[in-house]
Amino acid sequence: MLGRATPGKGSAAARIGATAFGRREYFLWLVALLFASQVLHLPAGTTGTLGHDLVSAFAAKTMFYYLAWLSVAWLLFDSEDTRPASLSDLTVAAAVGLANMLPSSSLTWLSTTGVAIYLWATSHEDRNQQAAAAVLLAVAANGFWAPRVFDIFAHGLLRLDTALVGSILQATQPGISWHDTIMSAPGGHSILVFGPCSSFHNISLGLLCWIALTKLARTAWVAGDAVVAGLVALVVIGLNTARLYLMALGAEDFQYWHAGFGAEIFAWATTGAVLLISAAGIQLTGRTQ
Amino acid sequence: MNARAMRLILGGLLVATVVLRISAGPTENLDIRAAIVDVLTRQGHTVRDDAPDRVGEPLNSLFAAFQGCESPVQIMPVTLSVQEGAAFDATVPADYHRRFVYLGRTWPTADRLGIRLEWLREKTLSTLGLSRFVPIPTALLIAAPPDCKAADRFDWSAVWTRTTADRLAAATPSSLAGALRISHHY
Numbered sequence: 229m230l231g232r233a234t235p236g237k238g239s240a241a242a243r244i245g246a247t248a249f250g251r252r253e254y255f256l257w258l259v260a261l262l263f264a265s266q267v268l269h270l271p272a273g274t275t276g277t278l279g280h281d282l283v284s285a286f287a288a289k290t291m292f293y294y295l296a297w298l299s300v301a302w303l304l305f306d307s308e309d310t311r312p313a314s315l316s317d318l319t320v321a322a323a324v325g326l327a328n329m330l331p332s333s334s335l336t337w338l339s340t341t342g343v344a345i346y347l348w349a350t351s352h353e354d355r356n357q358q359a360a361a362a363v364l365l366a367v368a369a370n371g372f373w374a375p376r377v378f379d380i381f382a383h384g385l386l387r388l389d390t391a392l393v394g395s396i397l398q399a400t401q402p403g404i405s406w407h408d409t410i411m412s413a414p415g416g417h418s419i420l421v422f423g424p425c426s427s428f429h430n431i432s433l434g435l436l437c438w439i440a441l442t443k444l445a446r447t448a449w450v451a452g453d454a455v456v457a458g459l460v461a462l463v464v465i466g467l468n469t470a471r472l473y474l475m476a477l478g479a480e481d482f483q484y485w486h487a488g489f490g491a492e493i494f495a496w497a498t499t500g501a502v503l504l505i506s507a508a509g510i511q512l513t514g515r516t517q
Numbered sequence: 518m519n520a521r522a523m524r525l526i527l528g529g530l531l532v533a534t535v536v537l538r539i540s541a542g543p544t545e546n547l548d549i550r551a552a553i554v555d556v557l558t559r560q561g562h563t564v565r566d567d568a569p570d571r572v573g574e575p576l577n578s579l580f581a582a583f584q585g586c587e588s589p590v591q592i593m594p595v596t597l598s599v600q601e602g603a604a605f606d607a608t609v610p611a612d613y614h615r616r617f618v619y620l621g622r623t624w625p626t627a628d629r630l631g632i633r634l635e636w637l638r639e640k641t642l643s644t645l646g647l648s649r650f651v652p653i654p655t656a657l658l659i660a661a662p663p664d665c666k667a668a669d670r671f672d673w674s675a676v677w678t679r680t681t682a683d684r685l686a687a688a689t690p691s692s693l694a695g696a697l698r699i700s701h702h703y
Contacts, residue, residue, distance in 0.1 A: 249523035257527040261534055268538035278539065313523065325530040329537050332644040379654075380633060382598035408603035420604045422575055423596065 248312035251350075255304050255357065258321060258343055259364065263297050265328040265336045266371070291499075292437040296367045299440040303360035303447070309351065320346050337372035344368060359447035366432075366439045374432035378423070383409075385428045390421045393472040404476065411476040419476050425486075427468035430498070434464040438506040445510045456509030463501050467494065547651045547682045549594045550579060555685060556675045557581050565589065575601050576608050586665035593658040597636055599627040601658075609660045618673040619656035632656055650677040 267289065270281045324343060327335040344364035351357035378385065386409045394406030403414035412418040423429060438460045442453065471494050475482045484490040554564045565580040575596075580589035591609060595601050599617070609615060617624045619632050620639050642648035657676070661668035675681060 249520040253520075254523070254527075257524075257531065261527070261531050264531060265534050265538060268535060270538075282539075318523075321527065321530070325534070328530075328534050330644070334640065334644060379596075379598050382596070382600050383602065383629060386600055409600070410603050418607075420575065420601065423598075423600050 251309045251311050251313050251317060252304065252307045254313040254317055254321070255307075255343075255347060255360070256301065258324060259297070259300055259304065259360075261324065261328060262336065262340050262343060266333075266340070269333045269336065290433060292433055292440065292502075293367070293371070296363050296370075296436050296440040299363045299444050300360045300367070302444060303356045303363065307351075307354050307356040307360070309354045309357060317350075334372070337368055340364060341368040341372070355447040359443040363440050363443050366436045370432040370436040378426070378429060382423055382426075386421050386423070386426055389425075389427050389469075389472065392427070393421075393469055393476065396469070396473060397476055401477065411472075413476060413478055415478065417476075417479050417482070419472075419482060421472065425468075425472065425475075427465040427472070430464050430468065431461045434460045434498075434502045437502050438509065441503075441506045442510055446514065450513050452509070452513035456505065456513065459509070460502055460505050463505060464498060467498050467501065547653045547677065548685060549653065549655045549657075549676065551685050552676045552681050553579055553581075553592055553594075553657075555681060556673075560671075576604055578608070583661075583665060583667040583671070585667050586662055588662045590662070590665060590668040591658075591660040593660070594655045595658050597632050597654045597656055598629050599632070599656070602627055605658070609658070610662075612663055613660040614663065614665070615658060615660045616669075617656055618659055620650045620652065620677050621674045623673075649679055650674075651679055651682045652677070 267285055268282075270285050320343070324339045327339040344361050344367075347357055347364065348361035351361065390406055390409045390411060394404070394411050397404040397406070397411065401413075405412050409421045410418055411421070435457060438457060442456070471485055471490075474490070475485045485494065550566070554566075557564050562581045562583060565582075567580065568577050576593065578591045578593040580591055582589050591613065593601070593608070595617070597619070605615070615625075617627055617632065619635055622631070622635050624631055636652055636654060639648045639650050639652040643650065643652050657673060659668060659673065
């Protein structure tokens, strides 16, 4: 969209405004570039045929990821920022463009983080842009920062997971023991708690869903948001703890909840619970701007 | 700046990004097991894979014969944070000498911070095109029988080099199966 002239200004200013490039459109272009760059990083193991590779690339992302990008685009489209793009905006665009032409996926995520911070820092008057920045930051947190932070503290977090589930198991099931990140049931069945099984692994994805939905409904932050976010995290941890508990009971239970239909039940239950809490949170904390 | 010119520039950047991403193919990657087999067999060692159907699962080792070693050397791909650590006692013989190898460095114990810093350093260099390694997030636990000096002398860093990755990429047909993964991430 063209940079809109401020009403009441002189004809020269109006003319400049009419041909200037507005920040609203500028950010829409920028997020389109970031989205394309992220999604088209083809996952390893693709076949080499473009159609299949693209389907694989799109399918490798979760629905919450697409929901978040939709939220970003919607919020930016709804923005009322009439200011023309500045020289610093153009510098950021050039840097982002260059970074995303390099093969490293880390640079795509780093530039997403950079754009989110830049959007937030330069849009204090526009609540839609502020909200879009928050969702964009959540996208980067879920896709890049959270897995790295988790990885750094993985050993400690996995031990915490095991201690939590192991203690519940010991209190409720006879003959079960645990140490470090291993839980053992009678009959020789032992499980090792590994990164992807961790209760803490999916918190950022749950929070991404919550923030995308909440910011679509209401751009302003309210005190109740922290409670809803905490509840989302607790439910993700709770459901995964229940899954680990069931997997530790025996070999058949492990197969069912780890790779069988139980894994699907768990995935959909967690998805449903996060959506439900986010929607209920919006209702309870209000939809107003 | 003129709106039409800006649209042309940003549209050009978007198209260039899409074209570069698609033409670049899959993100830089390295099949660690194939790389281990490749590097070892090129130097005359025989490699045994006891569970080829469990590729990608934790604690799944390869075994290589080294001259002068009474039994095979165990090579286990591990995560950079060595999440598998608690299970080593159950999967590696007690009298074996263990060490951890990642890119150009070796540690006698699971130095999680050291391994992570090595990854960070080489990842940064790799992004700038200055690293000889493909810094995938997989290290190796090398467990050798007592008095097996040959495994200590072996240059394990060759597993992660670009030369190895390029050789494997050239040898691997692009039609390797890649099942469609609809992921919930839960």
